[in-house]
Amino acid sequence: MSENLVTVVSFSLFLFIVFLGLFGEFLAPYDPLATAASNTLRPPSWTHPFGTDNLGRDVLSRVIVATRLDLSIALSAVALSFVIGSALGSVAGFWGGWWDRIIGRFSDTIMAFPLFVLAMGIVAALGNTVENIVYATAIINLPFYIRVSRAETSVRREAGYVAAARLCGISEIRILATQVFPNTLPPMMVQISLNMGWAILNAAGLSFIGLGVRAPDAEWGIMVAEGATYIVSGEWWLALFPGAALMIAVFCFNLLGDGLRDLVDPQRRT
Amino acid sequence: MKHEHFLDVNELSVEFQTRNGIVKALEKVSIHVDKGEVLGIVGESGSGKSVTAYTIIGLLDRAGLVTNGKTAFDGMLLSGAKEALLSDLRGREISMIFQNPRAALNPIRSVGKQIEDVLLRHVQASRYNVRKKAIDMLDQVKIVDSKRRYWSYPFELSGGMCQRVMIAIALACNPRLLIADEPTTGLDVTTQKATMDLIQELTRNRNMSVILITHDLGMASAYCDRLVVMQKGKIVESAPVVKIFSEPQHSYTKKLIAASPGPKSQLADLIDTTDEMSEADIEQLDKPMQQFSQKKSATPNILEVSNLVKEFTVRDSSRFRLPWSGKISSHQTFRAVDDISFSLKRGESLGLVGESGCGKSTTSSILTRLLDPTSGDVIFDGENITSYSSVQFAQIPQRAKIQMVFQDPTDSLNPRYTAKDTISEPLKQLLFIKKREALNERVIKLAKMVGLPENLLTRFPHQLSGGQKARVGIARAIAVEPLLLILDEPTSALDVSVQAVVLQLLNKLKRDLGMSYIFVSHDLNVVRLLCERVMVMNRGKIVETGMADDVLRNPQKDYTRNLVSSIPHFEPGKKVA
Numbered sequence: 001m002s003e004n005l006v007t008v009v010s011f012s013l014f015l016f017i018v019f020l021g022l023f024g025e026f027l028a029p030y031d032p033l034a035t036a037a038s039n040t041l042r043p044p045s046w047t048h049p050f051g052t053d054n055l056g057r058d059v060l061s062r063v064i065v066a067t068r069l070d071l072s073i074a075l076s077a078v079a080l081s082f083v084i085g086s087a088l089g090s091v092a093g094f095w096g097g098w099w100d101r102i103i104g105r106f107s108d109t110i111m112a113f114p115l116f117v118l119a120m121g122i123v124a125a126l127g128n129t130v131e132n133i134v135y136a137t138a139i140i141n142l143p144f145y146i147r148v149s150r151a152e153t154s155v156r157r158e159a160g161y162v163a164a165a166r167l168c169g170i171s172e173i174r175i176l177a178t179q180v181f182p183n184t185l186p187p188m189m190v191q192i193s194l195n196m197g198w199a200i201l202n203a204a205g206l207s208f209i210g211l212g213v214r215a216p217d218a219e220w221g222i223m224v225a226e227g228a229t230y231i232v233s234g235e236w237w238l239a240l241f242p243g244a245a246l247m248i249a250v251f252c253f254n255l256l257g258d259g260l261r262d263l264v265d266p267q268r269r270t
Numbered sequence: 271m272k273h274e275h276f277l278d279v280n281e282l283s284v285e286f287q288t289r290n291g292i293v294k295a296l297e298k299v300s301i302h303v304d305k306g307e308v309l310g311i312v313g314e315s316g317s318g319k320s321v322t323a324y325t326i327i328g329l330l331d332r333a334g335l336v337t338n339g340k341t342a343f344d345g346m347l348l349s350g351a352k353e354a355l356l357s358d359l360r361g362r363e364i365s366m367i368f369q370n371p372r373a374a375l376n377p378i379r380s381v382g383k384q385i386e387d388v389l390l391r392h393v394q395a396s397r398y399n400v401r402k403k404a405i406d407m408l409d410q411v412k413i414v415d416s417k418r419r420y421w422s423y424p425f426e427l428s429g430g431m432c433q434r435v436m437i438a439i440a441l442a443c444n445p446r447l448l449i450a451d452e453p454t455t456g457l458d459v460t461t462q463k464a465t466m467d468l469i470q471e472l473t474r475n476r477n478m479s480v481i482l483i484t485h486d487l488g489m490a491s492a493y494c495d496r497l498v499v500m501q502k503g504k505i506v507e508s509a510p511v512v513k514i515f516s517e518p519q520h521s522y523t524k525k526l527i528a529a530s531p532g533p534k535s536q537l538a539d540l541i542d543t544t545d546e547m548s549e550a551d552i553e554q555l556d557k558p559m560q561q562f563s564q565k566k567s568a569t570p571n572i573l574e575v576s577n578l579v580k581e582f583t584v585r586d587s588s589r590f591r592l593p594w595s596g597k598i599s600s601h602q603t604f605r606a607v608d609d610i611s612f613s614l615k616r617g618e619s620l621g622l623v624g625e626s627g628c629g630k631s632t633t634s635s636i637l638t639r640l641l642d643p644t645s646g647d648v649i650f651d652g653e654n655i656t657s658y659s660s661v662q663f664a665q666i667p668q669r670a671k672i673q674m675v676f677q678d679p680t681d682s683l684n685p686r687y688t689a690k691d692t693i694s695e696p697l698k699q700l701l702f703i704k705k706r707e708a709l710n711e712r713v714i715k716l717a718k719m720v721g722l723p724e725n726l727l728t729r730f731p732h733q734l735s736g737g738q739k740a741r742v743g744i745a746r747a748i749a750v751e752p753l754l755l756i757l758d759e760p761t762s763a764l765d766v767s768v769q770a771v772v773l774q775l776l777n778k779l780k781r782d783l784g785m786s787y788i789f790v791s792h793d794l795n796v797v798r799l800l801c802e803r804v805m806v807m808n809r810g811k812i813v814e815t816g817m818a819d820d821v822l823r824n825p826q827k828d829y830t831r832n833l834v835s836s837i838p839h840f841e842p843g844k845k846v847a
Contacts, residue, residue: 160682161692164746166640167674168699169664182686267685267732 007262010255017249020064021071028061032218041235051237053223054230059237062218063245069219070249073130074199077137082192084138085145090184092146093153094176100150107143115140119202123211133212137202141195148191152184186265193257197250204246220246274345275302276479277326277447282339284321284330284503295321295334296503303447308473308480310494310511312487312526314765315736318503319483320369323449326481327364328356343447362392365440367450367469371432375424381435382408382420388442407438411468430461434468441472448473449481454489458625458792463836466493485765487530488839491515499523529770531795532839537777571649572753572786573614573637578646580607580632606632607643608810614754619780619787621797621818623833624807630790633807634756637788638674639663651753670700673752677759679739683731689742690727693717696749716745719782720775737768741775748779757789761796773799794834798822806830 020027036056044051050059092103110118122136156162157180165175204221206212213219220242227238284296296318303309311319324330326341328348341348343364348356360366368374376384385404389395395403401420408416411434424432433453440448450469454462470493473480484490490497490511497514499507499522506520518524581603607629614620624630635641637648639660648656655668663669673696676682683692693713697703703712717727720741731739740760747755757776761769777800780787791797797804798818805815806829814827825831 160676160678161684161687163640164674164676164682164743165684165695166664167638167669167672167747168696169669170695170699171664172661179684183684267730 004259004262006255007259010252011259013248013252014256017067017071017252020067022068024064024067028058028064030058030061032057032062032065033216034058041230041238043235044237050241051235053227053238054235059223059241062223063220063242066218066220066223066242067245067249069130069213069217070200070203070221070246073134073137073203074196077134077141077199077203078192078195080134080138081141081145081195082188085142086149086181086184086188088142089146089149090153090176090181093150094157094172094180096154103146103150107146110140111143116202116205119206120209120211123206128211128214130212133203133206136206137199140202141199144191144195145188148187149184152187153180156180156183186261189260189264190257193253193260196256197253200246200249200253274342276305276307276344277301277303277481278340278342279322279326280340280342282322282325282341283337284318284325285335285337286331287333287335294503296325298338299500299503299505300339301498301505301508303479303481305446305479306474306477307496308470308482308494310490310497311481311483311500312485312490312497313500314485314526314767316502317500319500320451321503322500323366323451323481323483327360327366327449328353329360329366358392361388361440361445362394362443363445364447364449365443365445367433367436367440367448367453369452369455371429371436372424374436375432377424380421380423381427382422384435385439385442388439392443394443403442407442408435410441410472411435411438413438428461429457430465433457433461433465437465437469437472441476444476445478447479447481449483451483452485453482459836460625460832462489463838466838469493486838487527487766488532488837492838499526525767529766530839531770531793531799537774537799570615571613572616572618572651573788574647574649575613575637576611576647576649578607578610578633578636578648579605579644580629580636580641581605581644605810607636609646610807610810610812612805612812612815614786614788616753617780617784617786618803619789619801621794621801621804622788622790622807623792623794623797623804625792625833627809628807629810630807631758632810634674634758634788634790637754638672638756639669670696670750671753672756673747673750673754674756674758675743675747675760678763679736679743680731680763682743683739685731688728688730689717689722689734689738692731692742693727693745693749696746700750712749713745716749719748719779720745735768736764737771740764740768740772744772744775744779748783748785751783752785754786754788757787757791759791760789762791762793769796776800793837794822795837795839806833 034057036052039052039056040054042048042052048058048060050063053059053062088103088106092100119136119140122139123132126132126135153176162175162179165179170178203212204219204224207219207221208225210225213222215222223242224239224246227235227240227242230238279299279301281298281300282296283294283298286293286295299318299322301309301311301322311322313319321330321334325334325336326348328351330336336349339349343359348359375381382401382404385407386395386400389400389403390397405416405420408419413419413431413434419427424435427435448469453469454465457465466489469480482490482494494511496510497508498505499514499520501522507514507518507523509519514523515527518527583603610633612620622630622633632641636643639655639658642660643656646656647654650668651671653668655663658666687695690713693716694709697709697712703709713727714724717724722738722741722745726734726738731742734742744760760776761772764772773796776787779785787800789797789801794804801818803815804818804821806813806821806827808829814821814825814830816826821830822834825834
């Protein structure tokens with residue numbers, strides 16, 4: 001791993017983000033929800049490195065604490081769409097025929113909507129909660145998992161080792177689960193990593209337009225949304241810092257993809 | 271001034287920058303070709319034959335670096351020449367025919383246009399006569415109906431036809447040197463002969479020099495004037511063809527010649543001196559499992575196949591069909607296996623020979639019950655196994671009695687399984703051995719039987735060599751002590767010296783374990799070494815069966831005769847001038 005600088009950088013960045021997510025509330029210098037009427041809209045200073053917002057809350061603390069919420073929304077959404085998507089995709093790729101047609105058209109249907117609008121619609125219909133953001137994000141990402149997993153499975157279904165497993169009398173479903181599916185993981189890992197970035201953006205985007213996370217809670221998207229109105233009057237730090245945090249997180253997950261693939265690829269193991 | 275060769279490669283060294291440091295691909299390779307001469311470069315995979323060719327025409331991979339040596343073509347220095355000059359030379363003066371014609375042709379451009387591209391690039395034709403010239407080239411490579419074929423796309427042509435188109439492209443501008451890099455790999459023997467004869471005829475007429483790169487000594491002997499033998503990036507021997515075969519100097523050349531099965535060689539002749547395994551290691555196995563040689567039942571035939579037919583439905587893609595218009599009544603079928611019957615005795619081995627598409631793979635899939643036949647019976651060990659569907663068959667104990675060794679040792683091993691995992695899979699599934707110690711013991715025993723060193727058992731497939739992977743595949747197949755082993759071209763992906771070892775191993779296992787073999791192959795010479803009887807198939811039908819030596823020496827049918835005579839091999843005295 002050490003031979004690749006990009007992988008090292010992205011992995012350390014990833015660990016840092018996870019660390020903030022886990023221990024953010026202990027690291028934050030101030031209470032992210034404590035308002036201070038005498039101390040509003042202060043620019044970055046030594047006491048408040050990221051400044052304070054319109055209610056006098058410390059922006060740095062809010063950015064740190066928001067990590068957990070954003071990360072957990074993204075993680076659970078990605079986990080959900082990975083599990084369901086790869087199951088559907090493997091079935092479609094392995095058995096083909098009617099499975100393939102039905103699952104294929106299902107994912108086409110999802111793809112036919114503008115994905116963000118679909119997510120908005122889902123959250124609006126199901127109710128304005130954090131869980132529903134997770135479901136909406138998971139659903140709009142499903143087709144990508146289905147497609148990657150279907151393609152990877154169908155090229156491997158005729159492989160020699162699959163025929164060899166049949167000669168051992170292993171049932172079809174077990175062949176899919178133990179012989180084919182693990183071999184589709186390396187490309188799926190890239191998908192997962194890229195998707196983490198999208199999921200974070202998506203969650204932030206939904207909060208930005210006022211869906212999902214409610215006002216006092218710290219979340220990057222909602223912070224950008226609240227801070228955006230102040231940019232015109234010169235208080236740029238309200239939106240810039242959560243926005244930068246968002247960007248760094250997405251950037252990190254995009255870089256992580258290649259590293260992750262190497263990690264699960266047996267060819268790289270020794 | 272000394273005599274100048276037409277092509278002179280002097281002390282060429284090439285290195286490759288890889289993840290694991292620098293790899294020396296070529297070390298001080300010197301070759302030369304004279305006008306009108308056919309030089310053969312032979313060697314096994316990784317010996318640097320292709321790198322030599324690519325370096326000559328300046329198409330070396332970006333990771334490769336020429337560290338030493340000079341290449342001169344007709345007095346012109348090629349090494350260090352500008353890319354513009356090289357790309358001007360390529361195609362016009364020096365042409366190349368690649369290994370896989372289907373990959374080398376552009377799939378979305380008609381073949382005629384692709385010939386035109388070369389002609390136009392090198393200003394050998396104008397816009398007005400280029401089509402005529404392209405069609406003329408197609409005629410010269412003996413493509414029938416060239417006017418219509420001009421518009422064909424590569425996927426519409428057979429492998430042999432694609433290679434003809436490649437030859438047409440290579441020769442379109444009348445180059446003076448042709449480099450053919452394994453031009454017939456993946457082609458059937460009869461197609462191979464036709465292709466090679468065509469190359470020979472065309473190049474001889476134009477007095478072209480040819481470099482023929484091949485791993486097949488037989489082919490090299492039939493079409494080359496002089497041979498260069500390469501091993502691990504070095505030239506070990508260089509001599510005229512007749513001399514190389516009659517009095518080889520280097521031990522590697524001797525080994526290579528011995529390992530190439532000819533029409534007369536015996537299995538024992540393919541001397542086994544491979545580096546990775548000595549015969550002693552294979553030999554020392556304690557008493558082989560003899561359970562089944564003892565319980566010989568009354569039926570002398572282990573396998574009886576009668577009137578086996580397999581039909582595939584051909585999808586009619588020319589007509590657009592609406593989903594609600596229902597099934598078309600007269601769907602077309604294609605008979606891959608057309609009413610074949612044969613039997614196999616216990617402990618006997620039968621060779622199944624034919625060219626691609628003759629139905630031999632379909633037959634073996636039906637016999638292993640991976641595929642359901644359309645009609646016909648397969649009676650195995652006294653029981654009609656076609657009465658079970660392939661799904662049901664997976665559940666019954668007979669499953670363990672028919673096993674298979676696959677064609678491509680790389681493709682048939684799960685890349686995520688270690689050698690040990692792979693070998694223990696059938697033991698766990700079919701013999702229900704779950705205890706780790708018992709499993710370990712069996713796997714080690716099997717590894718010993720196939721001559722796989724124990725320390726390699728924890729390795730993943732990509733860490734094993736081709737021969738070692740083949741051994742893992744064989745160990746997996748014999749793990750459950752099958753009565754019938756189907757070998758689907760088990761050596762076609764291997765180098766000749768490794769092939770020799772694997773064939774000997776298979777022969778020894780058959781003797782020790784009393785298995786019956788069905789050996790599926792396109793190579794009659796290889797089949798003859800391992801099988802008493804052969805069966806020649808063509809278009810789903812059995813053309814000829816008989817004792818292997820008889821069929822090879824005295825074929826009765828035209829098809830077989832054609833097949834046998836197409837195999838190139840070295841015959842002293844027969845050398846064509």
